[in-house]
Amino acid sequence: MVFAAAMVVVRLFQGTLINTWPTRAGLISLVLVAVFVIAVVAWGLTDGRADAIANPDPDRRADLAMTWLLAGLVAGIVSGAVTWLISLFYKGLYVGTLINELTTFAAFTALLVFLPGMGGVTVGRWAVDRQLEKMPVRHHGLAAGNQDRVDTDVFAAVRADETPTGEVVTPGLRTSAVAGAGARETTEVTLPAYADEPTLPAATAQPQQPVTPADTGQILQHPPEDDQR
Secondary structure, X not given: OHHHHHHHHHHHHHHHHHHHOHHHHHHHHHHHHHHHHHHHHHHHHHHHHHHHHHOOOHHHOOOHHHHHHHHHHHHHHHHHHHHHHHHOOOOOOOOOOHHXXXXXXXXXXXXXXXXXXXXXXXXXXXXXXXXXXXXOXXXXXHHHHXXXXXXXXXXXXXXXXXXXXXXXXXXXXXXXXXXXOEEEEEEEEEOOOOOOOOOOOOOOOOOOOOOOHHHHHHHXXXXXXXXXX
16 A cells, blocks of 8 residues: 555646646656655565565575565556546546556556565565675574584484394383482393204103102111122
């Protein structure tokens, strides 16, 4: 709506100045259009810088192209309709028919808004991106803490890769004991379980009968027959 109002003001100035200096109608029109374009470029430059500062990542930035296209179409249609209504009361304006104002002149106004506006947006984003490239990357909060633990994470990954292939690692029991002012943490690691070796059946042995004192006496009283002979 701002650009629509600006275009209506330009049309009013155009009609008044051309009526005053008819021989310089072309120069007056070019100067007024240039002023309008400069204002649009300045707005687009500010819009692009604000978007780039709010979203440093280009993939997360807003779709300003659609915004500026809609702004141009609205400015063209509204300014054409308002200018045509004013021409009904003020005959000094140079306007065409209502259809001409809502089609041809509206398209011309949309281009005057969209193309310079997107040019300003592109330049504004480029200026901010160039400044960000010169600035060092700083991490805050958790990112800064994680940066200090990069070496620890690398060594932990290397230790994990040292586990032999096929070895079954049993998580050990962690016990902690507090002694004095500090705490000592001891870790018990259970050795990997290997497959049990096959066992051979043991040879069966004859059960031995216990020897009693009575049997010992009989052996002493009755020597073997070979000794008696």
